[in-house]
Ligand SMILES: [Mg+2]
């Protein structure tokens with residue numbers, strides 16, 4: 001009994017892991033025990049139900065085992081509320097991931113006083129690491145922007161493009177060419193600047209199509225692969241764009257050439273967009289593309305042995321449920337086979353519905369094999385087509401009620417999102433945390449000095465503003 005008491009006392013006096021880690025704070029050389037590289041995935045809008053949907057579909061239709069790649073590395077969950085709303089937006093949540101500081105909805109790399117705050121990417125760069133941002137959206141969109149820019153509102157995409165070049169990551173892959181090109185050349189810039197030329201002058205190899213993307217073999221590398229967002233995965237065969245797995249492979253191939261480690265943020269950015277449109281097939285295939293990109297990253301982590309991989313959504317989108325009421329009565333079950341037969345995202349289907357001379361009944365059958373539309377559904381389709389609003393909502397509900405999938409909003413929800421991690425230090429992520437924890441733990445693991453970088457960027461940005 002006495003021995004047991006002694007053991008218990010000894011156990012209780014083992015310092016908690018935080019205290020042990022104090023020893024390595026400030027240690028930027030030699031004896032650093034953290035990972036050399038950090039890969040952060042942000043599947044935008046990816047909630048728990050979206051994950052279950054993709055797993056059920058994969059098991060029934062892809063015949064590749066019964067689990068998602070991410071299932072093997074689930075370690076916890078994340079609370080996502082912002083400083084001004086229980087329901088966050090992507091800017092506020094990504095800023096928390098990038099800086100460890102919670103802020104207001106719409107904020108890009110700034111605090112609640114609208115002051116710039118240094119990001120883990122900027123701090124990693126100042127520590128001599130290679131850095132990258134990769135996304136399926138415009139590279140100036142809220143999630144990637146929060147790692148490289150400091151503006152009070154996410155809509156300031158022209159300014160974000162300038163900040164991106166100022167932060168100067170070694171690898172940039174995404175869409176949104178128009179924010180880099182002057183309006184005289186078909187872009188969105190009213191200041192006459194051509195930031196693609198400026199990127200070339202900074203030494204970047206610029207890739208504007210698939211073959212240049214494939215050929216990219218050294219850093220710094222800047223790939224803008226679409227004027228706006230990249231295509232949804234389900235429609236990608238209509239383009240020559242790379243998949244998120246291709247983009248991940250390219251980024252890791254380039255960044256790992258650098259000897260002093262790297263930080264990269266890779267966003268599966270369009271899960272959110274499809275969910276906003278209550279577009280099940282668009283969403284499902286982007287979730288599966290994200291999971292395939294995670295396979296690429298996980299293989300890298302296993303081979304490299306010196307990398308921490310984290311994946312965390314910024315919030316859930318769509319308030320999606322698997323199972324719902326149909327005509328006021330609860331229904332047990334949901335039906336992946338309905339989603340499996342949908343051949344496109346809402347975009348091409350709505351385009352066909354609104355094309356001259358097309359019969360909505362035929363179009364729905366062609367794209368979804370749904371051939372039992374009710375009179376009220378046909379009427380609703382015709383009404384929305386005619387009033388110019390497109391048929392997104394009606395189309396979403398036609399598919400969702402047959403799949404017995406519920407959409408409760410066209411926006412975001414406050415539900416916790418799943419946290420995945422693998423590799424060096426991943427055990428430190430176990431549990432349920434606030435979103436600001438992600439930025440803080442990355443900084444700690446990589447020995448980054450976020451306060452110093454915050455000071456630096458504030459004076460650099462102030463000097464720039466004075467110069468203008
Ligand atoms: Mg995003």
Ligand SMILES: [Zn+2]
Nearest residue numbers: 045090272317
């Ligand atoms: Zn969203």
